[in-house]
Amino acid sequence: MPVAFAPFPEDERPRPPADAVAWRLRASEWQDDAPDHFAESLDWFFEHVETEKVRAIVVGEWEECYESDSAPIIARLVAERDRLPALRSLFLGAIAQEEAEISWIQQSDITPLLEAFPKLERLEVRGGTGLALQPVRHESLRVLRFETGGLPGHVVRAVGDCDLPALEHLELWLGVEEYGGDATIPDCAAVLSGARLPSLRHLGLQDSEMQDDIAAAVASAPVVARLEWLDLSMGVLTDVGAEALLSGQPLTHLRTLDLSHHYLSDEMMRRLPESLPGVRVILDDLQKPDGEWRYVAVSE
The missing domain is CATH 3.80.10.10 (Ribonuclease Inhibitor)
Structure with a gap:
């Protein structure tokens, strides 16, 4: 499945249908094309995308992912579960080596994701530090x-x-x-x-x-x-x-x-x-x- 970034660059091409891509959410202090804070990516996603049709989400880098864990991201997705009824695939921590070594990625308890999304068919997690x-x-x-x-x-x-x-x-x-x-x-x-x-x-x-x-x-x-x-x-x-x-x-x-x-x-x-x-x-x-x-x- 093709990947689309949130926020989507509006000046490049028409935004793809919500169910035709995996939506990649991310934040970075170093990349000009990414928001500084992960919450900004989430806010744009829920404001601009027909999230009731979204089938796949890829959670990429978040700010200071080698110090701050994934718990706030998981909590936000769980809180918005009613707006993601079609979600079937989730990759938590799709972070490249140049962004953070795999064992630097700070994870957290992923149980709430499985409890909140009973129709989820695919769950992938990168990074074992703090994982529960x-x-x-x-x-x-x-x-x-x-x-x-x-x-x-x-x-x-x-x-x-x-x-x-x-x-x-x-x-x-x-x-x-x-x-x-x-x-x-x-x-x-x-x-x-x-x-x-x-x-x-x-x-x-x-x-x-x-x-x-x-x-x-x-x-x-x-x-x-x-x-x-x-x-x-x-x-x-x-x-x-x-x-x-x-x-x-x-x-x-x-x-x-x-x-x-x-x-x-x-x-x-x-x-x-x-x-x-x-x-x-x-x-x-x-x-x-x-x-x-x-x-x-x-x-x-």
């Missing part, structure tokens, strides 16, 4: 993604404790402990059981410094039997984790196994596709250890 979630039941959500350099363990547990009967795509960038990624394998247990995720077809447990342990847990996880796409990319996967995958439950029902950004040997890279005929095994972005150090794809 309480277990909820949501009947409509189909895609849930967390892009972080460090996803707190309590958020991982909360995701597993949510009842999400329609969820098809779940992506968790677990990150590193230095940036708040303190999730453990037990924290992932409810997700791996799949008990509250009956429709899940795509599972990503990514960007982890414990990627071998995750692979070993996945090898016997009940949820895997119903998956079409398993994503263990972006982390520090070695032959130990890959061997656990091959020694565990059958994976030949998968359409795709994404292991990109890995530390596998040439021999293991040969064995994996041979052992999983019919599965698209993605082995892009081979990494080389820096001495004893191995790095995830996204951290700071």
Whole structure:
């Protein structure tokens, strides 16, 4: 879906229909084409756009997003929920690296968004600092993604404790402990059981410094039997984790196994596709250890 900015530059072209674009809200002290304060972008949006038709919102940079959290933005959207009856997709924190490193983004409790928008189908969040979630039941959500350099363990547990009967795509960038990624394998247990995720077809447990342990847990996880796409990319996967995958439950029902950004040997890279005929095994972005150090794809 094309993106339109709020405020929309009136001198460029006719404003697009409200339901034909994703409306990007933002503020910046440094960019001349953005308001200084996020509230200005919100005010213009609710004054000039037929918000009852809006299907997608992208929340970009807000002022001092490395010091001020997203709570006021969430509160405003929740307060205006009756003016957003068609909202189906929300990206909170679509902030580029040059605006703020991913682990500098100050997030907050996103539970009110799920409670206020029961028809929301897609929720994406970038940034794990200050992020919180309480277990909820949501009947409509189909895609849930967390892009972080460090996803707190309590958020991982909360995701597993949510009842999400329609969820098809779940992506968790677990990150590193230095940036708040303190999730453990037990924290992932409810997700791996799949008990509250009956429709899940795509599972990503990514960007982890414990990627071998995750692979070993996945090898016997009940949820895997119903998956079409398993994503263990972006982390520090070695032959130990890959061997656990091959020694565990059958994976030949998968359409795709994404292991990109890995530390596998040439021999293991040969064995994996041979052992999983019919599965698209993605082995892009081979990494080389820096001495004893191995790095995830996204951290700071």
